[in-house]
Amino acid sequence: MTAQLTLAIDAMGGDFGPSVTVPAAMAAVRRHPSLRLLLVGDPAALEQALNAHGGSGSEQLIIEPATEVVGMDELPSQALRYKKDSSMRVAIDRVKSGDAAACVSAGNTGALMATARYVLKTLPGIDRPAICTTIPCLDGQFRMLDLGANVDCTAEHLFQFAVMGSVLVEAVGDAARPRIGLLNLGEEEIKGNDQVKQAAQLLQDSSLEYVGYVEADRMFRNVADLVVCDGFTGNVALKSSEGVAAMISQFLREEFQRNLLTRAAALVALPVLKALRRRLDPRRYNGASLLGLRGVVIKSHGGADQVAFEEAIETGVKEAAENIPSRIDARLGELFQRGAVE
Amino acid sequence: MTAQLTLAIDAMGGDFGPSVTVPAAMAAVRRHPSLRLLLVGDPAALEQALNAHGGSGSEQLIIEPATEVVGMDELPSQALRYKKDSSMRVAIDRVKSGDAAACVSAGNTGALMATARYVLKTLPGIDRPAICTTIPCLDGQFRMLDLGANVDCTAEHLFQFAVMGSVLVEAVGDAARPRIGLLNLGEEEIKGNDQVKQAAQLLQDSSLEYVGYVEADRMFRNVADLVVCDGFTGNVALKSSEGVAAMISQFLREEFQRNLLTRAAALVALPVLKALRRRLDPRRYNGASLLGLRGVVIKSHGGADQVAFEEAIETGVKEAAENIPSRIDARLGELFQRGAVE
Numbered sequence: 001m002t003a004q005l006t007l008a009i010d011a012m013g014g015d016f017g018p019s020v021t022v023p024a025a026m027a028a029v030r031r032h033p034s035l036r037l038l039l040v041g042d043p044a045a046l047e048q049a050l051n052a053h054g055g056s057g058s059e060q061l062i063i064e065p066a067t068e069v070v071g072m073d074e075l076p077s078q079a080l081r082y083k084k085d086s087s088m089r090v091a092i093d094r095v096k097s098g099d100a101a102a103c104v105s106a107g108n109t110g111a112l113m114a115t116a117r118y119v120l121k122t123l124p125g126i127d128r129p130a131i132c133t134t135i136p137c138l139d140g141q142f143r144m145l146d147l148g149a150n151v152d153c154t155a156e157h158l159f160q161f162a163v164m165g166s167v168l169v170e171a172v173g174d175a176a177r178p179r180i181g182l183l184n185l186g187e188e189e190i191k192g193n194d195q196v197k198q199a200a201q202l203l204q205d206s207s208l209e210y211v212g213y214v215e216a217d218r219m220f221r222n223v224a225d226l227v228v229c230d231g232f233t234g235n236v237a238l239k240s241s242e243g244v245a246a247m248i249s250q251f252l253r254e255e256f257q258r259n260l261l262t263r264a265a266a267l268v269a270l271p272v273l274k275a276l277r278r279r280l281d282p283r284r285y286n287g288a289s290l291l292g293l294r295g296v297v298i299k300s301h302g303g304a305d306q307v308a309f310e311e312a313i314e315t316g317v318k319e320a321a322e323n324i325p326s327r328i329d330a331r332l333g334e335l336f337q338r339g340a341v342e
Numbered sequence: 343m344t345a346q347l348t349l350a351i352d353a354m355g356g357d358f359g360p361s362v363t364v365p366a367a368m369a370a371v372r373r374h375p376s377l378r379l380l381l382v383g384d385p386a387a388l389e390q391a392l393n394a395h396g397g398s399g400s401e402q403l404i405i406e407p408a409t410e411v412v413g414m415d416e417l418p419s420q421a422l423r424y425k426k427d428s429s430m431r432v433a434i435d436r437v438k439s440g441d442a443a444a445c446v447s448a449g450n451t452g453a454l455m456a457t458a459r460y461v462l463k464t465l466p467g468i469d470r471p472a473i474c475t476t477i478p479c480l481d482g483q484f485r486m487l488d489l490g491a492n493v494d495c496t497a498e499h500l501f502q503f504a505v506m507g508s509v510l511v512e513a514v515g516d517a518a519r520p521r522i523g524l525l526n527l528g529e530e531e532i533k534g535n536d537q538v539k540q541a542a543q544l545l546q547d548s549s550l551e552y553v554g555y556v557e558a559d560r561m562f563r564n565v566a567d568l569v570v571c572d573g574f575t576g577n578v579a580l581k582s583s584e585g586v587a588a589m590i591s592q593f594l595r596e597e598f599q600r601n602l603l604t605r606a607a608a609l610v611a612l613p614v615l616k617a618l619r620r621r622l623d624p625r626r627y628n629g630a631s632l633l634g635l636r637g638v639v640i641k642s643h644g645g646a647d648q649v650a651f652e653e654a655i656e657t658g659v660k661e662a663a664e665n666i667p668s669r670i671d672a673r674l675g676e677l678f679q680r681g682a683v684e
Binding site for chain 2: 136137138148151152183185186191192193194215216217218219220221229231232233235236237238239240241242243244245246247248250251252255256258261262264265266268269271272275276279280
C-alpha cells in the first residue's frame with residue numbers, strides 16, 4: 001500500500017472495546033505509514049486507551065466522537081432504528097460520505113450487516129450481501145461464503161455470491177483465476193437440493209472457473225479457492241469445524257496432562273504443539289468481508305484480541321486499496337453486459 | 343443379549359466385500375454365542391473368505407446366496423429396478439420376511455435407503471426415513487440426524503426425526519430422557535429458517551425434552567444427546583467435522599516429521615498421540631441407523647475395516663434386541679394418541 005488511505009474503526013465494538021481496538025489500530029498505523037484510522041467512539045474512553053498504550057499524539061489516529069454503542073446481543077432492527085449515533089453507525093456513515101475507504105467492526109454481526117446494508121446499499125445486480133471469510137486447509141487456504149447473512153438462498157443468490165467471492169480472491173487472494181466449488185452433500189450430478197443444482201447450471205454456463213460440487217470434508221483438501229453455499233449451511237460448516245478443532249485441542253491437552261510421563265512428553269513436544277497452534281490460529285484468519293455493498297465493511301470476531309483485530313484492519317486495508325466493491329460492480333457489468341453503475 | 347437373534351449381513355457390500363465382512367462376522371458371533379448371521383452374497387467368495395479366516399463350519403454363520411452386487415456408484419433407482427438378486431436386496435428381504443431381525447450393509451447409501459424403503463416401508467406417521475449416527479464430543483457423545491437422506495425437510499419431518507432419534511437414544515444410548523437440540527445458526531429465538539422455527543414450536547409443545555437451538559460448534563460440548571437437522575445440513579456438519587479432524591491429524595504428522603528433534607519428540611509423545619487417535623477413532627462410531635423403517639437397517643461406512651464393520655454389526659445387534667422400529671411406532675402412537683399399528 002503506497003497511496004494515502006483512511007479507514008473508520010468501530011473502536012467501541014467487540015467484547016473488549018478500546019482496550020483491544022486502540023492498540024491494534026496503533027500497530028496498524030505503525031505498519032502502514034500512509035494509513036489513517038478514524039477511531040470512532042467515546043472520546044474520553046479512546047483518549048484514555050491511547051494514553052495507556054502510548055499512542056496519543058499520532059497524526060495517523062483521529063478520534064471521531066460517537067455517543068452510543070450497539071450491544072453484542074442487541075436486535076439488529078433496534079440498533080438500526082434507535083442507535084443513530086453508535087460507533088458502528090458513525091463508522092459506516094464515514095464510508096458512505098467518502099471520508100473512509102472501509103469500516104472495521106468487531107460488533108454485533110446482525111446489526112453491522114443491517115446497518116451497512118441500510119446506509120451503504122447493495123451494488124446493482126446484487127440482491128443480498130454475503131459474509132465471506134478465509135479458512136485454512138491442507139497446503140493453503142480457501143474462502144467461503146455465505147456464512148450466515150442469508151438463511152434461504154435461490155440459485156441466483158448463490159451465483160451472485162460466486163461472482164463476488166471470485167473477485168475478492170482474484171484481488172486479495174492467491175489465485176488469479178479462482179476455482180469455485182458449490183458445497184453439496186456429494187460430488188455426483190444427481191445430488192443436492194434444487195437451488196444448488198440450478199446454481200451449478202448457472203456457474204457452468206458462465207465464464208467463471210467452476211470446478212463442480214464440493215463435499216464438506218474435501219474443502220479442507222484444497223480442491224477450491226472459493227466454496228459457495230447458503231448462509232445456514234455455511235454457518236454450520238464453519239461452526240462445526242471450529243467445534244471439532246476446539247474439541248481436539250482439548251483432548252490433546254487432557255492426554256498430555258494425564259500423568260507425569262505424558263506431562264514430560266508435553267514439554268518435549270512443546271515446539272511441535274506450538275507450531276500446530278500457529279497453523280490453526282484463528283486470529284490469522286480474522287476479518288470477514290461483507291460483500292455486495294457499495295463500500296468495504298469488515299467484520300472482526302467479537303472476541304478478537306489485539307493480534308486478531310490487527311488482522312481484521314489489515315483485511316480492510318487490502319480490500320480498500322483494491323477497491324473491491326467497484327471491482328465486483330465491474331465484473332457484474334461484464335457478466336450481464338451492462339455498463340458499470342458505480 | 344441373551345435371546346437368539348439372527349441378522350442379515352450384506353457380505354458383498356463396501357469397498358472390501360467379504361475380506362472385511364466375513365472376519366467381522368466371525369468376531370461378532372464369537373462375542374455373542376446366541377447370535378446367528380446370514381452372510382448374503384456369492385457362496386464361492388464367502389466360502390473362500392471363511393476358509394481363509396478359519397471360520398468354516400460355524401453353525402452361527404449361514405451362507406445365503408445372492409448372485410448380484412450393487413456398485414458403490416450405482417444409481418439407487420437402477421439398483422432397485424435391476425438388481426433384485428443383489429446381496430443388499432436379499433439381506434433386506436430377509437428382514438422383511440422375518441428371517442432376520444436386522445440388516446447390516448457397507449454398500450451404497452442411496453441404494454440401501456431406496457431399497458430398504460421400498461421393501462420394508464416406513465412406519466405409519468413417518469414420511470421419510472432418516473440416517474442417524476453417533477458422534478464423539480467433549481465428555482461423551484451425541485447422536486445426529488438426518489445425515490443426508492432428505493435434502494429438503496419440513497418442520498414436521500424435523501419433528502419426526504426428533505421422535506425417532508430420541509427413542510433410539512433412550513433404548514441404546516446413555517440418556518433416559520434425551521436432550522434434543524435443533525441445529526441452527528445461533529441460539530437466539532429470532533434466528534434460523536422457517537422450517538427450523540416451526541420445528542422448534544412443535545418440539546416445545548411436545549412432551550419431548552427439547553433444549554432449544556444448538557449452534558454447530560456447541561454440539562461438541564455435550565449440550566444435547568440428539569441434534570436434529572435436515573439431511574443437507576447434517577451431511578455438511580458431519581463432513582466438515584471429518585475434514586477438519588483429518589486436516590489436524592495431517593498437520594500434527596507434518597509438524598512431528600519436520601526434523602530430527604521433532605521426530606524424537608514424536609517418539610516420546612507416541613502414547614499420547616495413540617490415546618488421542620483412540621478417542622477420535624471413527625471406527626468406534628461406525629454404523630449409522632436408517633430410522634423410520636419397519637425394520638432395523640444399519641449402514642456401515644463403505645471403507646470400513648474389520649474393526650469398524652464389527653462395530654456396525656454390534657449396532658445392529660443392539661437395535662434388533664431393543665426392537666427400535668416397534669418402540670418408535672409405540673412412541674408415535676402415544677404422541678398422536680392413536681393405537682400402535684405394527
